[in-house]
Amino acid sequence: MTSPTVCIPFFSGFGHTKRIAQAIAQGVGKSAQLIDVAAITDADWEALDAADAIVFGAPTYMGSAAARFSQFLEAVDTRREHGKWVDKIAAGFTTAIHPSGDKLATLQRLSIFAAQMGMIWVGQSEIGAPVKPDRHGANRDGSWLGLMVTEKLGQDDDLPASDLETARRFGARVEQVTTRWTRGHR
């Protein structure tokens, strides 16, 4: 059975969201395709239209998805009329500097967008500390609508290994859910 195709469109002003996108891609496996929306090409649009799943990634800027990413989402409107993305799996992630940082607003932005496109939203399943102390660092922000990561300002490990591992697991979850969803339908 072939692996489902998973596109990961992202915007990253300073590289943090890109590093999370790369970790998610590792979790997805070889069928993952990263797309920088600031340099999107016709081939990227074709890949998005053909994808089984799309994982949307935007940093939280001023309490919502960065404007450059919202610009990409608005460009997707050309797909809506023809129902091109209906029933694709969708998921989302965001990075910010504060523990809350209003990251939830960004995930709400992404999930509402996915609902408007008729996509099937997949959230997080990881439970870490403090509920499971032996899983310290897993899903550090305790977010289940999607993946949240909090950058540690000015530190060498500004994206801790546990956050990168949580991102890899999130990618693996999307890949597994998409495999179940598409089984027998491709």
Ligand SMILES: Cc1cc2nc3c(=O)[nH]c(=O)nc-3n(C[C@H](O)[C@H](O)[C@H](O)COP(=O)(O)O)c2cc1C
């Ligand atoms: C214009 C701007 C607005 C920001 N607004 C927020 C915010 O509302 N909440 C927050 O916690 N961090 C905020 N940040 C910090 C970024 O979310 C954080 O540095 C993030 O990791 C950047 O991701 P990137 O490196 O992919 O651009 C803001 C940063 C910028 C540049």
